[in-house]
Amino acid sequence: MTETGQRSKVGNGTIELAGYVSTDGFFGTPYVDVDEERSEPIAHRYVHGGFADTATRWAFWFPTNGQYRGRILQPLEGAHGGHENAFGNDLMADFLGGLRMCARLGGCMVESNQGHIGDDLDPRGGDDPTLYGHRASAETARLAKFVGAQVYGEEPHHAYVWGGSGGGRRSPLCLENAPDAWDGALPFMGGGPIVEHGNTEKIEGAQVMSFATMFNCQRLLGEKTDEIADAMAPGGHGDPFVGLTTHQREELASLYRQGFPRGDEYMIGKPLGQMWLWTSMAASLLEQDPSYFDDFWTKPGYVGFDQPGLVERDILNTRATVTKVLTGADVLADPRFLEPRHQNFRLLIMVFSSLGADPSLPMVVELEGLGETGYRLGTSVTVLTGAAAGRRLYCGAHADDVLYCDAAGEANLLRFSDVLPGDEVQVDNRDFLAFHYFARHHLMSEPQFDSLRIDDRPVFPQHPVPRQSALMGVGYSGLYRGKLIWVHHTKDSSLWPSQGIIYREAVLRAQGQEGAKERFRLRWVENAEHTPSMMVPSLPNRASNTWLIDYLPYIEQSLADLIAWVEDGIDPVDTAFDYVENKVILSPDAAQRRGIQAVIAVTVNGSDRAGAAVGEAVELELSATVPPGAGTIVSADWDFDGTGLFPFGHDGIDGSATSVSLSTKHAFDRPGEYFVTGRVHSHRDGDTAASSCRIANVAQVRVVVA
DSSP, X not given: OBOBTBEEESSSSXXXXXXXXXXXXXXXXXXXXXXXXXXXXXXXXXXXXXXXXXXXXXXXXXXXXXXXXXXXXXXXXXXXXOOTTGGGSHHHHHHHOOHHHHHHTTEEEEEEOXXXXXXXXXXXXXXXXXXXXXXXXXXXXXXXXHHHHHHHSSOOSEEEEEEETHHHHHHHHHHHHOTTTOSEEEEESOOOOBOOTTOOSOOBOHHHHHHHHHHHHHHHHTTHHHHHHHHHSTTSOOOTTTTOOHHHHHHHHHHHHTTOOTTOTHHHHSOOTTHHHHHHHHHHHHHHOHHHHHHHHHSTTSHHHHOGGGTGGGOOEEEEEEEEEEEXXXXXXXXXXXXXXXXXXXXXXXXXXXXXOOTTOEEEEEEEOOOSOSOOTTOEEEEOSSTTTTOEEEEEEEETTEEEEEOSHHHHHHXXXXXXXXXXXXXXXXXXXXXXXXXXXXXXSSGGGGGGEETTEESSOOOOOOBOOGGGOOOBOOOOSSEEEEEEETXXXXXXXXXXTHHHHHHHHHHHHHHHHHHEEEEEETTOOSSOGGGSOOBTTBOGGGTOOOOHHHHHHHHHHHHHHHHHOOOOOOBOOEEETTEEEXXXXXXXXXXXXXXXXXXXXXXXXXEEOTTOEXXXXXXXXXXXXXXXXXEEEEESSSSSOOOEEOTTOOSOOSEEEEEEEEEOSSOEEEEEEEEEEEETTOOTTOSSSOEEEEEEEEEEEO
């Protein structure tokens, strides 16, 4: 560690930090502990360090290949943050943007751990949401300008903060609360409550309640989620309630009323990182509202007491023995988990293992003694014997009796460290089963919960709405000086479309119509999930990239538009939409919809579904139009059999047309049910050879071959 006043000399000159004075008095003197030239992924100077007497760590990537044009681009990691090298990770960079993208946009990349290490709190900062929500990121940005001036000879002229999910919820806080640090922000997939400017309280988050309902639907529906997804997929009958019991219908209807995106029902049964919310908050929820988890089983008005048959069959409360402790790498190398039924388990391990965690960290245990019944997901695992006795974690994913577990604070950092085969654990899921009905008993004022009220009175007994972790920051005021483009996804099963309109309301309240026109835009990405399509489990006959797009090109183009708005005054377009019954509706007309993504439609024999005999050709038609000012179509292709390979591309598309109408024929050589996907890419400059900012959209039809 090189403290302030000393010099770190590796590469192009010496970084001198003695002259830096922190704007925020919480932060001690900055230090550098790594300063070196690197060649991958592009030539750059990497500088790493922190602030003395804090848990804040930062990393700066300064391109040295001539692409830098005077900007700071500062990505914020999702979830709670906690890793200053998240976007230096190849997986994150490929999916969410990293140094290559920042350099293409003329920037250096600046990252911090947002004031904490892992899910632990800063020992001195404690439970202060302002520290993690924006202050640590802001002081990092200020220091980056100071260091950037030494690396490049002059201070960066503009700075931008951006991020998705948890990074999407915190990046607006940065712009609101540190106007000296950034000129613009681009949150995507954010969300949170509206508060008065200057509020310092931890937030109430709708996702806590809504995720609980989604987890309950996952438990209650089981394999029926595949049938529901099929009904709601193109060419399906469109009724998700066919064949469901009364209680299954009630909970699925409640999920829809709370805003779960139509057409994304498959993700009810295959959720991605949403379980992280429970594993990271379970201890806090139990601490904040212990009476609920007792009342659920003991008092009238709660399912656990009134209708125990709805939960009793799933109770798991037993003592078990650890037979093996594994790291994420151990799981990914184990052939046992290559079976299709473990696909989601492997994907989650891959994601969690990529977020800067020590690869040797034991995150998974294999247990003996769980029995044949009982619901594994969400269960608590409390170590009873051995060196780690007393530590409690929660199951975020499992493959039979192999459980991936996480928690908050020190338990998040340690996981199953010091746990050995032969140690005994208590496995108890009763709190998680109670959590499944949390939305009924913790109503927020947001309209998405109106279905659980009659005449403004809650239908069920109520408990105080819990606060989320301080690591999520404070609420939104919508008051800021710079420019902000909010991007949200129509098929996001983690931050539902209902979360996508909250910040617009905050800006309108704080700044009025004129302020919003000057400083705010909202864009929708059609057919995008919370993660890139690769991270979504595929169906046996339908690869995930046939119904979902990868949204990084959309984010990069929107960042470029933000830069042009801030620096050149070029007004960016928004997306027009209707919001009815907690559902976002986009116009099928590109000119009316606006935005920057092509509007696409496909048909088979003139419809969304067709039957055919083996060897009989069907007529496939594709039409697509790019909204005004968003560029032209640069490619159009088809995937016929659900493999996601898109083997057939239309010739003659030269990037000159804003609209295309294309057709082809295809015959199937085997019986089966096929989802045929048409896909287009558009590009702002019509560059057919472009490797970045190629914005996709997809549409599907169903062909039944007998």
